[in-house]
Amino acid sequence: MPAIIAEARVVIDTGLQAEAEDAVREITRFDAEVTAFAERRAEGDGDDSTTELAPLASVLLRTESASSSEIEGVTAGARALALAAIDAKAGPNAQLVTANVAAMQRAVELADDISIDALLAAHRALLGSQAYAAPGRLRDQQVWIGSNALSPHTASFVPPHPSRVPSALDDLMAFVQRVDLPVLAQVALAHAQFQTIHPFNDGNGRTGRTLVHAMLRHAGVTRTLTVPVSAGLLTDTTGYFQALTDYREGYIETIIQQFIIASFRAIDNGRELVDDLERVYVAWSERLTPRRGSAAQRLLPHLLSQPAVTVAHVEAVTGVALSAAQRAIDQLEGAGILVRTNENRRNRVWIAPDVIEALDAFAERVGRRG
Missing domain, CATH: 1.10.10.10 (Winged helix-like DNA-binding domain superfamily/Winged helix DNA-binding domain)
Known part of the structure; x- marks a missing residue:
């Protein structure tokens, strides 16, 4: 039974809130830096300002999608991803990550209207060729995590019954629309709630991380880029998964802290790239x-x-x-x-x-x- 959060009172330590605000400012600064660089280069070349920006935005989108997939154990190197993008010979993992790129792009395009339909569209883009995942449809069966395929006994987490998923998502969408919360804290909590609802047969982690970027774009934190936050989470997947467990047990600050740390890591690594x-x-x-x-x-x-x-x-x-x-x-x-x-x-x-x-x-x- 996931918590009802649409109108829940959210109390965050002032120090943690300050850190979250610092992280948001740094994300916005990084977005502006790359945009300014691209515009300066385009002005110098006499070209449209999007000419140079598009490759940088695309490569950051792809690196974020690759990292998001890697969290779920789907690994593909840069060469394999580049080959998959032109339908050259590439393995199944590269094809899955390429689909994740499409899902991430779809979610960002729909940032002005974050809704259940938008999440279904991202899921469809992610797993459109995987019939077992029921792409673009909410699950109609019970699933669980951390046990064998035959029984939820000893599972580390059992999401809500499928009959409860639609109302839980409605509650989440209402929470996403709130404007009284620090942006990064709201993003972290919305992501954790999505993972707790676990609305799909498969692809919940990757789709849940597309929600992160849709919310950052919707809030105006990012304007042109997909900051590789998943790359920051990937540096400490144990801490990330423990933070999701903490959230389900009623401790919200751990997941917020994970997103703060991940954001700073992502920006440092993104700048170097x-x-x-x-x-x-x-x-x-x-x-x-x-x-x-x-x-x-x-x-x-x-x-x-x-x-x-x-x-x-x-x-x-x-x-x-x-x-x-x-x-x-x-x-x-x-x-x-x-x-x-x-x-x-x-x-x-x-x-x-x-x-x-x-x-x-x-x-x-x-x-x-x-």
């Missing part, structure tokens, strides 16, 4: 001097977020003819920016190893392996 990618981009620009507006030049920022390409993919994202797409790849390969991954004349794939290295370094800093 953005700095690494900026260095990569500057080095590329020095090694390659194609004419302004050429396909090769337009492809450079795209490679920051999608470091695996085919000729057909380049043709699609740059809008040039197939022959021009091949010339762009040849230029980038000649400059050492792209490296061919196979020697087949058909279905050839190239990767940008500098970007893969930066993304793998991000994963190493949060303890993720893929």
Whole structure:
């Protein structure tokens, strides 16, 4: 029986509340820093301000989705994710993480209207091909965590009966709409309540973390980026899962503290990733001097977020003819920016190893392996 929280009185230690407010300011500052960098670069290049921002926003979205999946034991490295994004050969884990990217994006797009329907849409994007999970539908069976598949006896947690899920979610949505709580504390508590309701057959953790980003965007804490908070949680998954247990036992401060710590970790790691990618981009620009507006030049920022390409993919994202797409790849390969991954004349794939290295370094800093 989950607690009813829509109008519950929430008492938070003043020191913890101050820390939460500091974390929110830091998240907003990071969002503004990356946006300002992108706009300065675009102004210098004479391009639209979204040209440079889009790759940075996309790569942070993907790293957050990968970390969120890793918390659930679904691991995929940067190379595998890049290949999966262009439908090249990739394992099932990479495909699951790619679906998580879509779910995260869907949730952020629906941030202006956080609702049960929005959560169902995110879940459908996450597990659309997994029939067992009933994608986009609330569960109609009992589930449990931490026991064998035959019985809930000895389970570490048994969520509410499926008949109680709709009303519990209605209560949660009312809590999400409150404006009298510190933002990060409200986000942490809403996430913990969602995990307690456990409304789906599968994918609750990943969908619950999409709710985090929808709420941050809805509150105006983030404007353009998906700050990799899950990467911060991934650094201490034991503490994160214990905080969820504490919440269910009536102790709310542990989960708030976890989100505060995770936010600062995420920003530190995110800043380092953005700095690494900026260095990569500057080095590329020095090694390659194609004419302004050429396909090769337009492809450079795209490679920051999608470091695996085919000729057909380049043709699609740059809008040039197939022959021009091949010339762009040849230029980038000649400059050492792209490296061919196979020697087949058909279905050839190239990767940008500098970007893969930066993304793998991000994963190493949060303890993720893929």
